[in-house]
Amino acid sequence: MNLDASFSALADPTRRAILARLALGETSVMELAKPFDMSLPAVSKHLKVLERAGLITRGREAQFRPCRIEPKALKGIDDWLENYRRFFEESFDRLDAYLKVLQAKSPKARGKNHGRKK
Amino acid sequence: MAVKSSLDLQSDPRAIIGIREFDVPRELVFAAWTDPKHLAQWWGPNGFATTTSRFEFRPGGVWRFVMHGPDGRDYQNRIVFDEIVPPERIVYRHDGGEDVEPVRFSQTVVFEDLGGRTRMTWRGVFPSATERDRVIKEYGAGEGLVQTMARLGDYVAAQG
Numbered sequence: 237m238n239l240d241a242s243f244s245a246l247a248d249p250t251r252r253a254i255l256a257r258l259a260l261g262e263t264s265v266m267e268l269a270k271p272f273d274m275s276l277p278a279v280s281k282h283l284k285v286l287e288r289a290g291l292i293t294r295g296r297e298a299q300f301r302p303c304r305i306e307p308k309a310l311k312g313i314d315d316w317l318e319n320y321r322r323f324f325e326e327s328f329d330r331l332d333a334y335l336k337v338l339q340a341k342s343p344k345a346r347g348k349n350h351g352r353k354k
Numbered sequence: 355m356a357v358k359s360s361l362d363l364q365s366d367p368r369a370i371i372g373i374r375e376f377d378v379p380r381e382l383v384f385a386a387w388t389d390p391k392h393l394a395q396w397w398g399p400n401g402f403a404t405t406t407s408r409f410e411f412r413p414g415g416v417w418r419f420v421m422h423g424p425d426g427r428d429y430q431n432r433i434v435f436d437e438i439v440p441p442e443r444i445v446y447r448h449d450g451g452e453d454v455e456p457v458r459f460s461q462t463v464v465f466e467d468l469g470g471r472t473r474m475t476w477r478g479v480f481p482s483a484t485e486r487d488r489v490i491k492e493y494g495a496g497e498g499l500v501q502t503m504a505r506l507g508d509y510v511a512a513q514g
Binding site for chain 1: 372374377378383385392395397459474476
């Protein structure tokens with residue numbers, strides 16, 4: 237899957253709202269368009285972006301093409317975000333500990349008791 | 355006690371913003387980013403080790419390194435520094451390519467002096483296409499990424 241395309245698709249609030257709706261179950265374009273002040277073609281455009289990003293799939297029936305969410309792609313994003321969160325929390329915990337070591341070693345921190353010899 | 359660490363996905367739909375405070379002066383926090391010898395001591399989640407093969411700490415310079423995961427897997431990484439303003443700011447991007455991990459995103463690290471202490475803001479923006487879409491985008495009122503992700507997370511879990 238393409239995470240770049242997924243994040244790009246998720247950057248839009250309308251598309252996130254569409255996904256949130258689809259998380260409740262598959263539905264038609266008509267149904268999806270209802271809560272938005274938006275034409276059907278505009279909604280279709282958003283659906284195409286989501287489809288290209290692999291976040292949703294659409295049925296093949298000519299008129300009624302139900303949209304459904306693609307759990308695998310979402311799992312990919314979820315995993316990636318989880319790694320990002322772990323990087324943030326754990327790296328910067330480690331940085332915090334390491335900075336204390338560095339500070340203890342730095343000449344400034346050793347302070348006046350260890351003043352320079354003349 | 356004040357919150358020392360937070361990760362915010364709400365205030366900007368294109369970005370993840372992390373804020374962290376350290377009880378040491380700004381110069382020292384900045385210095386920890388400037389040398390692979392320092393970076394090896396803290397970069398990566400618990401259990402990860404980092405080996406650097408190339409390190410050019412200047413705008414346009416490349417940091418090439420491998421993160422060795424606790425599961426034995428190696429993660430190839432390539433970072434390009436876009437902006438370096440000691441001791442205030444570092445802008446870099448994970449730019450993908452070759453055998454490198456596939457996500458491209460840009461990261462801005464801002465160091466604020468709090469009088470002997472330091473606030474570090476770590477802001478990630480996804481990816482180049484997102485930047486392009488930015489002008490035609492609406493902000494605010496829509497449901498935040500984090501809420502959506504929580505619901506999607508539940509959904510994914512329910513799928514087993």
